Amino acid sequence: MGMKVNHEKQVAAANDVITALEAEFSGEGLSCEVRMHAGGKHQRSYVYIDCPPSIWAIVAETLSEVHAVDHCSMITGIHWPEKSPEMEWQVVVHLMRMSVRNPPSNEGIVMPIISDASILQGSDMPLEFEVSIAIPETRNPSIPSVQHVWVGADWNEKETWDLVGIDFEGHNEMRRVLQPHETPAGFHPLQKQHKLRYHEFNEMYDDAQGFARKSEDIGKVK
Numbered sequence: 001m002g003m004k005v006n007h008e009k010q011v012a013a014a015n016d017v018i019t020a021l022e023a024e025f026s027g028e029g030l031s032c033e034v035r036m037h038a039g040g041k042h043q044r045s046y047v048y049i050d051c052p053p054s055i056w057a058i059v060a061e062t063l064s065e066v067h068a069v070d071h072c073s074m075i076t077g078i079h080w081p082e083k084s085p086e087m088e089w090q091v092v093v094h095l096m097r098m099s100v101r102n103p104p105s106n107e108g109i110v111m112p113i114i115s116d117a118s119i120l121q122g123s124d125m126p127l128e129f130e131v132s133i134a135i136p137e138t139r140n141p142s143i144p145s146v147q148h149v150w151v152g153a154d155w156n157e158k159e160t161w162d163l164v165g166i167d168f169e170g171h172n173e174m175r176r177v178l179q180p181h182e183t184p185a186g187f188h189p190l191q192k193q194h195k196l197r198y199h200e201f202n203e204m205y206d207d208a209q210g211f212a213r214k215s216e217d218i219g220k221v222k
Contacts, residue, residue, distance in 0.1 A: 005125060007043050013125035014047050017067050021049070024062065028055050035130075046128035053133050057144035063095065064149050069129060071096040072146070075156035077164035079191045089135035089166055091143055095150075097127040135166070142167035163190045 011034055018032040029052040037044045051059050063069040074094040080087055135141045145168035146153045157168040158177045165188030168174065176183055187194070 007045070010125055010127070011045050014045050014127055017047055017127065020066070021059070021062070025055060025059065028052065030055065030059065044128070046130060049129065049131045051131050051133050053135055053143040056131075056133055057146065059131075060146040060149045063129065067097065068099065069095050069097045069127075070150075071098050072150035072152035072156065075153060075160055077141075077160040077166040077190075079164060081192050085137040087134040088137040089141040089164075091133040091135065091160065091166060093129075093131040093133070093146075095129035095131065097125075097129070099124050099126045140167070141165065142169050144169050145171035147171050162188065164188055165191050 014034045018034065021030065021032055031050045033048050034045050035048045037046065049059070072093065072095055074092075076092050078090045078092070080090060133143055135143065143166070145157055147157060147168070147170070154171075155177065157171050158174060160166055161168060161171075161174055162176050162178050165186075175181070179187075179189070
């Protein structure tokens with residue numbers, strides 16, 4: 001049966017991380033805050049970080065080595081040509097501090113590390129992180145790779161480059177993973193200039209199976 005952490009202690013642990021990050025990266029443009037997930041029956045807090053591209057690699061290493069952030073669950077990219085030049089591109093990274101330890105065993109029987117998750121606090125507290133990295137207007141968007149920090153970044157960075165065209169400097173073996181390997185260089189389908197129909201075709205999402213769509217010749221005499 002799942003266990004619940006103490007919400008107040010989770011917020012306190014999140015604020016501890018924020019205080020440390022803001023002290024270490026003072027004056028470098030990094031900002032952090034505690035945010036709450038809007039959905040669900042229970043309050044769940046997470047650490048939101050607005051990070052400049054130039055310091056992303058060292059911020060990632062700090063999160064991993066100092067704050068025990070041990071899992072990268074998702075990296076995605078967005079093309080925002082309609083926004084300000086300071087944020088034409090955006091990378092969003094979702095991370096977790098799982099706080100999973102190898103459990104002890106007694107005569108071959110695995111013993112639980114804790115029986116009450118509500119006692120967790122400080123650096124033992126599981127936490128979620130969302131990192132937003134804005135990239136100014138450019139024809140060659142890129143940020144440093146964090147493949148060497150979290151193994152989960154490997155596929156996610158490839159996918160983001162393949163679909164959105166944001167490169168990850170230092171990534172080993174960057175290649176197409178969803179588009180065909182013979183896809184022309186420079187074509188990344190989620191860039192808005194390609195004018196693909198799903199960029200502004202909301203019905204595609206509202207009616208995924210297509211039952212509400214009508215053919216162009218509907219009503220014509222056969």
